[in-house]
Amino acid sequence: MSLKIIVLAKQVPDTRNVGPDAMTPEGTVNRAVLPAVFNPEDLNALEQALRLKDANPGSTITMITMGLPKAAEVLKEGIFRGADKGVLLTDRVLGGADTLATSYTLAQGIRKLGDFDIILCGRQAIDGDTAQVGPQVAEKLGLTQITYTEEILECTKEKIVARRHIDGGVETVEGPMPIVVTVNGSAAPCRSRNAKRVMKYKKAATTLEIAAASEEVQAFYAQRPYLQLTVWNAADLEADPAQIGKTGSPTNVKSVKNIVFKAKENKSLTGSDADIEELIVELIQNNTIG
Numbered sequence: 001m002s003l004k005i006i007v008l009a010k011q012v013p014d015t016r017n018v019g020p021d022a023m024t025p026e027g028t029v030n031r032a033v034l035p036a037v038f039n040p041e042d043l044n045a046l047e048q049a050l051r052l053k054d055a056n057p058g059s060t061i062t063m064i065t066m067g068l069p070k071a072a073e074v075l076k077e078g079i080f081r082g083a084d085k086g087v088l089l090t091d092r093v094l095g096g097a098d099t100l101a102t103s104y105t106l107a108q109g110i111r112k113l114g115d116f117d118i119i120l121c122g123r124q125a126i127d128g129d130t131a132q133v134g135p136q137v138a139e140k141l142g143l144t145q146i147t148y149t150e151e152i153l154e155c156t157k158e159k160i161v162a163r164r165h166i167d168g169g170v171e172t173v174e175g176p177m178p179i180v181v182t183v184n185g186s187a188a189p190c191r192s193r194n195a196k197r198v199m200k201y202k203k204a205a206t207t208l209e210i211a212a213a214s215e216e217v218q219a220f221y222a223q224r225p226y227l228q229l230t231v232w233n234a235a236d237l238e239a240d241p242a243q244i245g246k247t248g249s250p251t252n253v254k255s256v257k258n259i260v261f262k263a264k265e266n267k268s269l270t271g272s273d274a275d276i277e278e279l280i281v282e283l284i285q286n287n288t289i290g
């Protein structure tokens with residue numbers, strides 16, 4: 001059995017390096033000033049995809065990302081780790097998308113790709129932090145979804161069995177294929193780059209980059225189609241202009257503030273009954289509990 005697997009991966013600003021100019025005055029992320037990384041949970045999703053591919057020879061993994069042309073870096077990274085193909089959805093009119101417009105655009109990309117068995121994505125992106133895109137993609141494509149997945153235990157052409165990590169425990173669920181699966185950060189970490197694949201694909205480039213290059217470079221890529229990363233714009237996606245980018249986004253982020261927690265005072269407790277009783281009384285008196 002071979003599977004057609006899609007992995008959705010987002011290039012995100014590294015939120016460990018957020019400075020004062022991290023947001024634009026319009027409330028969108030100022031991606032130009034922040035170092036960009038592969039969204040961590042998308043790497044967990046990629047690992048689940050790679051395990052399915054290992055267990056089912058002949059399977060293919062296609063990665064899709066929506067973002068600036070630079071977002072193609074996550075496609076290359078995924079290919080270095082074992083994915084087969086990459087598709088970049090990019091267009092000025094896709095900019096400023098909220099989760100509704102993002103999931104619509106990704107769903108259009110998936111529709112254009114056509115045949116697939118399973119769509120894997122991270123549970124949540126570390127910039128928007130909403131965890132809405134996976135479920136919305138499933139909804140738009142009319143597919144069943146399994147969220148908070150930690151491990152895919154079984155997968156056939158008909159059904160999938162997965163273990164979910166939920167508040168207070170784990171649960172094992174079953175769903176019909178094709179399906180959307182969102183993967184948690186507690187799932188297995190992604191394997192490292194494969195040195196042979198890095199050598200083979202290090203010159204992988206988007207069709208946008210290739211079109212802008214010299215005739216000599218274009219000839220080089222024409223002979224090596226496996227190095228070409230597909231690029232689709234809004235027209236290629238046959239996207240409804242009212243549902244993409246800022247126009248298709250009912251959400252507006254008004255402002256983002258840095259909050260620094262400062263301790264005004266501290267108290268050392270010995271763990272004795274008297275200390276604990278004193279603490280409880282204090283917490284009740286200042287209405288923290290009770």
Ligand SMILES: Cc1cc2nc3c(=O)[nH]c(=O)nc-3n(C[C@H](O)[C@H](O)[C@H](O)COP(=O)(O)OP(=O)(O)OC[C@H]3O[C@@H](n4cnc5c(N)ncnc54)[C@H](O)[C@@H]3O)c2cc1C
Pocket residue numbers: 008009010011028029039041042064065066067097098099100102106120121122123124125126127128129130131132133134251253256
């Ligand atoms: C501070 C801040 C607050 C925001 N608040 C909201 C809000 O309240 N409501 C709202 O609708 N939007 C909000 N946004 C916008 C939101 O970040 C974008 O819509 C974003 O494109 C998708 O949402 P997310 O990052 O929350 O993704 P999530 O839903 O957290 O992402 C889940 C998974 O979907 C996949 N995925 C998500 N985006 C892409 C992509 N571009 N390409 C490929 N795969 C992808 C990845 O696998 C990812 O792990 C906010 C943005 C910021 C910066």
